[in-house]
Amino acid sequence: MGGSSAMWLRHSDRVPNQPLTDLMAAFLEERHLATLTTLRSDGSPHVVPVGFSYDSADGVVRIITFAASVKARHAARGGRAAVSQVDGRRWVTLEGDVRLVTDPDGVAAAVAGYTARYREPRARADRVAVEIAVDRLMGSGFADRR
Numbered sequence: 001m002g003g004s005s006a007m008w009l010r011h012s013d014r015v016p017n018q019p020l021t022d023l024m025a026a027f028l029e030e031r032h033l034a035t036l037t038t039l040r041s042d043g044s045p046h047v048v049p050v051g052f053s054y055d056s057a058d059g060v061v062r063i064i065t066f067a068a069s070v071k072a073r074h075a076a077r078g079g080r081a082a083v084s085q086v087d088g089r090r091w092v093t094l095e096g097d098v099r100l101v102t103d104p105d106g107v108a109a110a111v112a113g114y115t116a117r118y119r120e121p122r123a124r125a126d127r128v129a130v131e132i133a134v135d136r137l138m139g140s141g142f143a144d145r146r
Contacts, residue, residue, distance in 0.1 A: 020056060023142040024092050027085070028054045031118060034085040036063060036130070038074035038098065046070060052083050053113025054094060054134075061094050061132040062110035066124055067102075075100040075130040083132060090141035094134045101129040 036050045048071060052063045061083050065072050075081070081098035084091065101107060110129035114121055121127075 018137050018139060020137055021142055024137075024139050025056055027087070027090055027092060027139075027142070028056075029117065030087070032085050032087055034083045036071060036081065036083050038071055038081045039079055040074070041077075046074060050083070051114055051118045053110070053117050055109075055113065059096075059134045061096075061134060062101075062113045063130040064107070064110045064114050064121060065128060065130060067126040067128050071130055072100055072128050074098070081130070081132050088141070090139075092137065092139035094132060095136040095138075096132045096134040098130060098132050101131050106131070 033049050034052055035047050036052070037045050037047045040046050050063050050065075050071075052061050054061050063071070063083070075098045079098060080095065082093055082095040084093040101110065107127055107129050110131070111121060111127070
């Protein structure tokens with residue numbers, strides 16, 4: 001059998017964290033969109049494009065959204081989620097436990113992260129945030145190209 005093979009991993013069999021390198025950290029500050037994957041109640045993936053910020057000091061991904069969104073409903077149930085950012089051969093996936101944030105300080109932190117990376121979002125009375133407590137990081141394409 002040629003080429004590379006993939007192996008499905010159960011939650012309990014997760015591979016160890018890759019270290020967040022300086023090149024990966026810089027990539028996560030560039031202005032790119034990503035995909036957010038959450039799980040529907042039947043276990044199937046729900047994948048949507050999102051803008052996000054990553055707080056490397058706290059190991060938290062933050063995504064702003066509105067309360068009635070599918071991603072907010074999925075985050076309110078808890079479980080696992082992943083954000084994956086791709087640009088050419090460079091990619092980083094940040095995975096972890098997900099939760100819905102509704103408190104004003106938590107939502108403000110998500111808005112501040114979004115504003116710093118993209119632009120100031122429109123005001124919304126129903127703004128909430130999705131947070132992922134990152135416990136698994138995967139990435140590729142960051143080798144020194146000297």
